[in-house]
Amino acid sequence: MFNDSPILGAWEAPDWADTPQCPPSVGGATFLIVAYSVVIAIGLLGNAGLVFIIARQQELRNVTNILIANLSCSDILMCVVCLPVTVIYTLMDRWVLGEALCKVTPFVQCMSVTVSIFSLVLIALERHQLILHPTGWSPAAGHSYLAVGLTWLVACFISLPFLSFNILTNDPFQNISLPANPFRDHLICMELWPSDKHRLAYTTSLLIFQYCLPLMLVFLCYLRIFLRLRRRRDMLERSRRTRGAQRINVMLLAIVVAFALCWLPLNVFNTLFDWHHQALPDCQHDAVFSACHLTAMASTCINPVVYGFLNSNFQRELRTTLQRCQCGNRAGESYESFPLSTVGSEGVTKATSLNRMGSVCIPSPRLEISSAALTKTLPANS
Template sequence: MAIAYSAVVLLGVVGNLALILIIARQRELHNVTNVLIANLSVSDLLMSLVCLPFTFIYTFMDHWVFGAVMCKLNSLVQCCSVSVSIFSLVLIAIERHQLILHPRGWRPSLNHACLGISLTWALAVLTATPFLLFSRVTDAPLKQLPSVFQEQYRGKVVCVEEWPSREIKLTYTTGMLVLQYITPLTFIFICYLKVRTE
């Protein structure tokens, strides 16, 4: 498990950082598609640097040792990174659709791409905000363990989500399913289906 996590982190950091630097340094690569791909790499890089190492250590140790701020930040970055990646794929699908089906019509410019990226990050942070509010460190779940394990976890905490009610959590997770999965997948499917059938 340690080898697998380390390999993913190493490849994620080196690969995404290399791609971002190549696109940033070579002006001939400054087009809409590459800017959107670079944005996708930034979100993946963020996940590799901020989330994967902490998730591995948390999984390995079975308790949280990084404090309350990192508990909130880790959850926030995970949600943001996933949202930005998905929204970036939607923007890429729109750009490809316009380029292939309407080469002489309206096509997104670099300014449009930058605006789309800004909106993507703003929406991702907005939708991830509940993790800042409801993620916290607590020892309550560890106190519910059988007595044979309680001594082992005495003084230790876990990082969990504590929602005000089950209904609010269900509403949020259903909304995120629609926003992060069903709607983008449908949109991307329609864009590429139209490209294929033309």
């Protein structure tokens, strides 16, 4: 379901010579370059900063934050490999980047999206376990590293067909009936499947198991979490911990909703192309694809924006980190932890609950939860 080329519709068209040529306008090309450049800059800098801070602070290495960092790593990979290649291919309307990138680019995009959606599922499952079953089994940091490794292995396996069936060819340009064919030496990167049935089976499976089913599972988890926290709020009458847990889950759910909305247009576009590509207008095909693909790539900016730059604690920690780089190491800060996973639960001692992975770190003089806090808020300056 991850077509990286705006001329994909022409790859399988038997009447290539009759297809109208629609070169991109100067304004459209300029907009694409600027828009993709902004997405790449925000995605790279934001996600790299988020991963750096989580990796640097020992107090932040809980299950949810490790999975958030994994989500950021997949977005970084997307920004480095897929976005620049897509811009070049879109603007040049032919492939000039070699056979290796022809195979690797769609493979990396599929793998990155798979890792992202699986990370969101794991975060939702962890929150579901900690809030609905606070006295039961809870995942540890070691479990999250194992889950991250398995996620990448499964994503690689799911994406392997792109390595096998993506080829570099000039065949579509050979039959153009022109006195001097200027496109004869042009190459395109295309999928060449044994049959249309194989292609449709694979792309439809991706749509179901890589987008629809995971998002349904995530939304079901957060629905049950919301219902449980609402009952606890009724019992505890606006408990501070309950309000903090609700804010954390709202932030995590916002990441999921934004991810789903960003990828929805491209999934609709690809589904329409797979099943009825004649419905796509010829000269508007490039523009529609670029708009859908750009919207999908904007998902790489969601994590740092929602998790980080709307979180005042993240901003303070980022400033502190930059100051440490200039002035050397300063004395570490002290933290107190209390669990959001056991909010309002009966019969759970503080000593038991402090070992759980849903805790929030708070600078020691005062116990506050930032409105943008996540599973473990980032430390504020003393």
